[in-house]
Structures are given as structure tokens and as C-alpha cells.
Amino acid sequence: MPHLYSADHPLHAQSLKDKQRRLRDGFAPPLTLRVHRALSWLLRAEQETDDEDVRFILLWIGFNAAYAGDISQASGEDGRTERERFLEFFHTMVRFDSTHRLYDACWDRFTSEIRLLLNNRYVYAAFWLHQNGYAGYSNWDLRLADEWRQISKALAAHDTATLLSKLFDRLYVLRNQLVHGGGTWNSSVNREQVEGCSALLGCLLPIFIDLMMDNPGHDWSMPHYPVVD
DSSP: OOOSOOSSSOOOHHHHHHHHHHHGGGSOHHHHHHHHHHHHHHHHHHHOOSOHHHHHHHHHHHHHHHHOOOHHHHTTTTSOOHHHHHHHHHHHHHHHOTTOHHHHHHHHHOHHHHHHHHTOGGGOHHHHHHHTTOTTOTTHHHHHHHHHHHHHHHHHTTOHHHHHHHHHHHHHHHHHHHHTTOSOTTOSTTHHHHHHHHHHHHHHHHHHHHHHHTOTTSOOOOOSSOOOO
16 A cells, blocks of 8 residues: 655645545554544644644644553653654554655755754753753753754654654643643744644644554553543
8 A cells, every 4th residue: 555645745634534444444453542542643733723722732642642642651661761752653653654754854955944043042941941940950951962963963863763753852842831831822932832742743643643643563551541331
């Protein structure tokens, strides 16, 4: 089956939903639930054309539904950080992505936006740690410059998992700002990062879901809060 995505014809939730209906009888329960939940939030996000704050939050919930493992992982009982779980998911996605759709999606469509995002201090965790008085982060600007050098190396090497990890570090800061009340709704102060992050996640999440459906034989763990009678 040909992939649905190209740079000129991005994936949309309805085409993914049609694909899910064709394939779902061959999905194990964990994948069935992950895809069903992720698609439900993606469908709602695509209907949200007026409010970028809401759209980003809807997309983030869809991403959570796609990547999340079992409850012990979510609570940190396995000793891993959220960032480490992201990276594991990204490595899985990249391993499935034999035609480099994730890399191409980022850099064919969002080159300038990604460069701005990765250099934006307002979605850089170390900047906020310094602002909030945590010791050891007064050199946040040097850290940011060093991280950009790491990103440049990842780009040159087509190291898509590292690239995604760095991008989602920024998206996660924005997620925390919005979900935990660290920003004002529809504020002009953060429009650039909200709009950029929303557009980027709106492009990547459909590809994640598509790759998951293309790999039903993977050992997907049961999502958070499985359906219980």
C-alpha cells in the first residue's frame, strides 16, 4: 500500500480514519486503542481553525494517546523521564520510517519555523530554570548555542530521532506553559511559538499514526486507562 503522505499532500485525519477502518481488524488491542484515541483528538484538532492554543492542546493529547505506555511508565516507576520515553518512541517511529517521511516533513515544510523554534528562548527549559532561580542555569545561552551545534550535527547525519527529541523538548515547554496556566489565552506574547508548534505537531502527529498502522506487528504496550467493563 503506498504511503499517503507527501510534502505537497500532507496527511489528514479523515484519510487516516478511512485507513484505520480498513486495517483495524488486524490490530492487536493496544494498537487499536492507541490509534482510535489519537485519531479522535486529531480529528477534533483539525476542526479547530480559530484558536491555536486549543488546537495545540488537542494535538498534544493526540500525541500522548499515540506514544503513551502503561500506567507504571507514566508514573515514572520504571525510572525513566518523560524525555526518555519520548526518545524511545521517536526511535521506534524512525525505525519504521524507511522513506524518511518525518525528516522530509520537517525540513521540506518547516525549515525556517524549526530554526526559529529551536533558537527561541521562551520554549527552552534552561532559560526558564534560570528565570526561576535554579542554580546552574545562568549559562542557559551557552547551553542553547551548544545544543544548536548538536542539532546541526544531527541534521547533517539525518539523525531524525535526535532532531525530534530536541523539537519535542520545545513543544513540551509550551505544553507545560499552557496546561499549567503559565500563559494567557490568545496572548500576543507567545503567538509565534504557539502557531509554530501547532503547525509542526499537526504535521508530525498524522505521520506517527500512519507509521503505527503500517506496523501492527510491533509489540505495542497497552495505553493508559484501558477500557474496563
